[in-house]
Structure formats: C-alpha cells, structure tokens
Amino acid sequence: MTPVIVSRQNSALFSDHEQVWADNAASSPFFGNVYVCFAAFRGQEKGNALPAPIKVARSTDGGDTWSEGQLSAATNNANVPLGRQDCGVRTDSRGTVYAFWQGGDVVQGSVLNAIFVARSFDGGQTFETARAVAHFNQCGLVDPVSGDVTFDGLAGARDGSFPSLDIANGAPTGARASDEVVVSWCDGPTSKPGSAVVNEQALVLWSTNRGATYSGPVVASPATDRPDFPAIAIAPDASRVYLVYDNFLTPWQATTASARGLQGVVRSATPGAGGAPGAFSDLHRGAVGDARGSSANSLAGEFLGDYNNAVATMSFGVSVWNDVRNAAACPAVDAYRQSLSAGTLIAKPAPNADCPATFGNSDIRAFTTAP
DSSP: OOOOOSSOOBTTBEEEEEEEEEOOOTTSTTTTOEEEEEEEEOOOBTTBSOOOOEEEEEESSTTSSOEEEEOSOOOOSSSSOSOOEEEEEEEOTTOOEEEEEEEEEEETTEEEEEEEEEEESSTTSOOOOOEEEEEEOOOSEEOTTTSSEESSBTTOOBOOOOOEEEEOOOTTTSTTOOOOEEEEEEEOOOOOTTOOOOOOEEEEEEESSTTSSOEEEEEOSOTTOOEEEEEEEEOTTSSOEEEEEEEEOSOOBSOSSSOOEEEEEEEEEOBOGGGOBOOOEEEEEOOOEEGGGOOOTTSSSOOOOSOOEEEEOSSOEEEEEEEOTTOOOOHHHHHHHHHHHHTOOOOOOOHHHHSOTTTTOOEEEEEEOOO
C-alpha cells in the first residue's frame, strides 16, 4: 500500500488531533466518501498565539486523492478568541457530514469555551457556518511544570474537554437509522489543590432532527467520579448509547508524593422518548492503577494520551481506554518531577537503573458487551 498525503506539513505548519471517518451507510448518496477532520496549526504569528483553523479533507475515490476546506477562522484575537482544537467527524444516513470541535465563543462580551458544529449537505464540498451548541467549563488546572492543563496534578496527565460524537445512521444499509446525534465532553471546573469537591462531569448532548437543534445536556457520570476524556457511541438503530472515560480517584494534587488512582469506566444507557438518554449505569469498572506510573519521554510529566474511543453495532459495543494497572510509580521520577516546580532541580533519573521494571507500562484496555 502506498501512503497518501492528505495535508501538507512544514516547519511552520502541522496538523493535530485528526479523526478519519468513512460514510458507511449505503442509503447515503455519498456512500464511501472518506473524511479527515483536523486542526491546522500555522506556527507563531506575531500578536496571536498559534492560529489554528479547523479543516476537513474529503476523498471520493477511496483515499487516492484529497481536497480540503476550512471550517473556522484561523486567527486567535479579541474577535476570535482561544484556539480551536480536537475535531471529530461523522455522517448520517443521508450523507450529511457533521464536524464538531472546541473553541472560544464571545457571548455578551465574555469569552466562553464552546462546542462548535458545522454540517455539509453536499458530501463535504461546502459547509454551513459553524455555530456553538454548548458552552463548558474547562476540566483540569494549569500545571506549573509544563504550562499545559493537567487533570490529576503537578506534572500530571494532560487534559482537554474536546467533544466526542456519534450518529445512529443505520449502517451498513441505513434502513434502521434514526440519525440521532450524541455528543459528549468533560465539564468542570476542576477544584483547586486542597479541595476534595468533585466538579467534573461527563455530559451528553443529543439531537433527533439531524442537528437542527440540540437537547440537554444530561450528566452521564456518577457524582463521585472525575471523568476524563469521555468517548461516546450510539448503536446504528439508536437502541443503546455507550460511554467510556478515564476516572481519576483523587483530586488535583500539588505534590507528586501521593498516589493518583486511575481506572477505566464503561457505562451505557437506553434512549427514551424524544431520544433523551436514560439513566446511565456501569457496564465495567477497570482495575485501579497509579497514573504516576505513566510517563512522557522527557520524564517531566505523566503521559496517558487522549485516545479513548467507543464504537457500537446493532447488538454490542466496544470501548477502549488508557489503563495503568500494570504501571508502577517511580519515587526517583516523582522526586524529579516535583523538583521541576520547586526551584531545586535534581538530576534526571535513569529509569532502567532507578525505577521499577514496570514504570511507564501504560496499556490500552478494551471492553465489549458481545458474548
């Protein structure tokens, strides 16, 4: 197989958080089209921080050739605040393309984090003007070590409140489609260090009129959970909704000395009247591990990745998540990470010599409801 370049890269341009989707309902006039949605970072522009438009590329010949279009503004400024990131794409039984992402929305002079959507009715050739369908509070706090937002603490696992989506498009034939759209994300805010108050929630928004209007959101996680990176799927006939996320068992911590419990959670619900998801209940709770046992290559922080996902068929669902049950924390690395913020930097450890053999051994785990 010969690789095909969809988007061009150079020293001042890179694409991030891409998602690929094939129109998989035979009822669609664009059946077989392939779409890739991504944020196109355009380097550092004076006065603006990393302008990044959302783009969608389409292929009508099985991926041999591609064309792309821009769905959002590129510049970050007072009129178009915050960056745009974390794009997802799906199609319904009529071939309508839905692209969702997060970004900043100005509402009555205030800048709010928002979930945006734009649709295409001509197979991805053109898209309607994007609109915000929900606003949210950022999950996680700014980490003084990395400067990024982390979910569990200092030098912790990076975070994001990006949208996950799915559509009951009746695949493979489209005959049993309701075209219900479901969208999930993490909503905060995360409590400051020293507080045990749990604010984070996995929220679910839905539409039963092909994205014309949206209802909800409803809370899909228990009040005691701290859900990170939720991913959602709906059966092609809308008979069942599945949700998976990483659940942190401790508050955001300003120290690396204490364990940071983490487990994968899979939940489900049965949509009722009007498409509203019913009460979500647990299908599976994974074994608990310590998130400190994960690591970026630099050792300066944990790394779990934001790669949870869920898929659903007419008869079963499959969920995957980042799991650390087999990863051992390394006291030497924990001390090094703490020193990065304390102004008393110590020497970087050598994991092969200074850490347990299973330090860094994070895994991808899966759960299926199939027999």
